[in-house]
Structures are given as C-alpha cells and as structure tokens.
Amino acid sequence: MNNDFVPTLTPIVLLDLSLLTMLIFVAFTMLKSRHLFAVAMLSGIYSLLSAAFFVSLDAVDVAFTEAAVGAGISSVLMLGAMLLTSRREKPVISNRAPVALAVVFAVGSVLFYATIDMPAFGDPNAPANVSIGQEYVERTPDEIAVPNIVTAVLASYRGFDTLGETMVIFTAGVAVMLLLGAGSVRGGKPVDDVPVGDPKDGE
Amino acid sequence: MFGAATAAIVIAMALALIRACAGPSLYDRVLAGNSFGTKTVLLLGSMGFLSGRPDFLDIALLYALINFVGTIAILKFFRYRTFAVSMDGAAAVKPVFGEGDRQ
Numbered sequence: 001m002n003n004d005f006v007p008t009l010t011p012i013v014l015l016d017l018s019l020l021t022m023l024i025f026v027a028f029t030m031l032k033s034r035h036l037f038a039v040a041m042l043s044g045i046y047s048l049l050s051a052a053f054f055v056s057l058d059a060v061d062v063a064f065t066e067a068a069v070g071a072g073i074s075s076v077l078m079l080g081a082m083l084l085t086s087r088r089e090k091p092v093i094s095n096r097a098p099v100a101l102a103v104v105f106a107v108g109s110v111l112f113y114a115t116i117d118m119p120a121f122g123d124p125n126a127p128a129n130v131s132i133g134q135e136y137v138e139r140t141p142d143e144i145a146v147p148n149i150v151t152a153v154l155a156s157y158r159g160f161d162t163l164g165e166t167m168v169i170f171t172a173g174v175a176v177m178l179l180l181g182a183g184s185v186r187g188g189k190p191v192d193d194v195p196v197g198d199p200k201d202g203e
Numbered sequence: 204m205f206g207a208a209t210a211a212i213v214i215a216m217a218l219a220l221i222r223a224c225a226g227p228s229l230y231d232r233v234l235a236g237n238s239f240g241t242k243t244v245l246l247l248g249s250m251g252f253l254s255g256r257p258d259f260l261d262i263a264l265l266y267a268l269i270n271f272v273g274t275i276a277i278l279k280f281f282r283y284r285t286f287a288v289s290m291d292g293a294a295a296v297k298p299v300f301g302e303g304d305r306q
Contacts, residue, residue, distance in 0.1 A: 011206045011209070011253055012250070012253065012254055015209060015213065015250065015253070018213050019213075022216065022217065022220060025220065025224075026220065026224075029224045033224075035226070037229060037232065038223070038224070038226060038232055041223055041232045041233065041235070041236045042223060042224065044236050044240075044273070045220065045223055045235075045236055045239050048239060048240055048243045048266075048270075049243070051243065051266070052243050052246055052247060052250070055247055055250065055259060055262065056250055056254075060259055060262055063262070064262060064265065067243075067265075067266050067269055068269055071240065071269060071270070071273060072269045072272065072273045072276075075236075075273065075277065076273065076276045076277060076280060079277060079280055079281075080280070083280075
C-alpha cells in the first residue's frame with residue numbers, strides 16, 4: 001500500500017474551504033446572539049450550508065435529509081419553541097465561562113489530535129475505500145441492481161436497521177407535533193392550558 | 204467560467220449571511236434566509252458542472268421547493284402563531300411581531 005497521496009488545491013477544495021469558513025462564522029454568531037429569532041433563522045442557514053457541503057462531499061442522501069429536516073422542519077419547530085418561551089435569551093453568567101471554556105478547549109484539542117491519524121481527504125488508500133466498502137461497490141450491481149450504492153446499502157443490506165430508524169423518527173415527529181399542539185382545535189375552540197384571566201408569561 | 208460563477212455565488216452567500224446576522228428587523232432575517240436558500244440551489248447547480256457531474260441538478264430543484272415551503276411556513280407562523288389556524292377565524296389572527304421589532 002503506497003501512501004504518497006497528496007491532496008491538491010482544486011476549485012472544489014476551495015469551495016469546501018469557503019463553505020466551512022461560513023459554517024464556523026454562522027456557528028459563532030449563533031453562540032453570540034441573544035436574539036432567539038436570529039438564532040432560529042441562522043440555524044436554518046447553517047443547515048443549508050452543511051447540506052451544500054455534504055453535496056460537495058458526494059453524500060447526496062445525507063445532504064437531502066439535512067436540507068429537509070434541518071432547513072425545512074426544524075427551523076419552523078425552533079420558531080414554535082421560541083414563541084412558547086421568550087424572544088430573548090438571558091445573559092450568560094460570565095464567571096462560569098472559564099471552566100466551560102477550559103472543558104471545550106480540552107475536548108477540542110483531543111478531537112484535533114485524533115484527526116492527525118485520519119487519512120488525507122480523498123485518499124484512495126483510506127480504509128473506507130479499500131476494505132469492505134469496495135466489496136459493496138462490486139456486489140451491488142449483481143445482488144441489488146440499484147444504480148445508487150448508498151440506496152442499496154440503506155434499503156436492502158441494512159433494511160431492518162433503516163426501518164427501525166424510520167420508526168424512531170416517526171415517533172419523535174408525532175411527539176413534537178403533540179407537544180407543540182398542532183391541530184389542537186376541539187369543538188371549534190383552541191385548547192389553552194393557561195386559565196382564563198391569568199396573564200401569559202412574556203406578554 | 205463555472206469557477207467564476209461559483210465564486211460569485213459564494214460571495215453573494217457571504218453577503219446574505221452578513222445581512223442575516225446583522226438584521227436588524229425580522230423581515231431582513233427572513234429575506235436573508237430565503238435568498239440564502241436560493242443561493243444554495245444555484246451553488247449546487249454550478250458545483251455539479253464545476254466537478255463535471257451535473258447529475259445532482261434534481262437535488263437542487265428539490266432544495267428550491269423546500270426553501271419555498273419553509274419560507275411560507277415561517278411567515279404563516281408569524282401571522283397565525285400556530286401551524287393549524289384556529290377555527291375561531293379572525294379572533295386568533297394577530298401579528299406577533301410588529302413593525303418596530305428591532306434587535
């Protein structure tokens with residue numbers, strides 16, 4: 001196995017770098033902002049950015065899930081949660097921040113240390129490209145006859161696992177719908193758990 | 204040529220991002236998020252041609268649909284405060300955030 005693969009600076013790599021820069025910028029802005037509506041919109045933008053990044057990494061199915069769930073549904077769900085609570089986040093107590101910062105830096109440096117062992121981006125000799133992945137690439141056209149190998153793995157080779165995942169996601173979706181009270185109309189009257197005459201919080 | 208187009212789209216994305224972060228009003232952010240979604244669709248299209256495989260153009264079309272429905276959902280949510288409009292009719296209709304919503 002020769003390990004002389006050197007990643008080159010193609011336009012796609014430059015595009016990836018600019019997308020990742022924007023991701024970091026959005027993440028820090030979301031951390032700094034106390035305006036919860038801005039955070040909800042920025043989380044949608046974050047999902048769109050990471051979906052574009054996933055497409056550039058050829059993970060189209062992940063990108064599609066990220067766009068549908070992250071940018072579509074979850075930003076609306078975040079807005080719903082925001083309307084139930086408050087429009088502004090309380091300021092963080094600053095004397096607790098150094099401990100959290102130290103923990104974050106420790107974990108982050110461990111994660112960065114772990115990336116040193118990873119193969120270079122796009123390396124054809126990476127373990128993901130040589131061992132069992134190659135087996136799936138070779139056997140899918142004969143065994144499943146689906147053009148997209150990811151679809152073959154998701155829906156056939158690990159079909160029961162995908163079925164379980166779908167059930168989990170469906171249950172979570174139903175629970176969120178019940179919590180947010182979508183369609184909570186009974187006898188023509190909206191259901192409200194705040195007693196009549198009780199001033200609502202935040203109004 | 205596709206490289207230049209992609210670079211221009213990335214710069215436009217950065218500008219929309221700055222508007223979404225800076226605000227100041229609610230509608231600035233909604234519009235910035237919507238136009239950012241449009242830029243993502245364009246970016247996916249030009250990215251496919253840049254890498255020589257324009258097979259993912261239908262994914263970009265689906266992103267456009269999701270972006271449209273998402274923006275409609277957000278705006279409807281601010282108008283009616285809920286996903287399912289109450290059967291009371293006009294009684295529940297009141298704008299949540301007014302014109303003077305500033306950060």
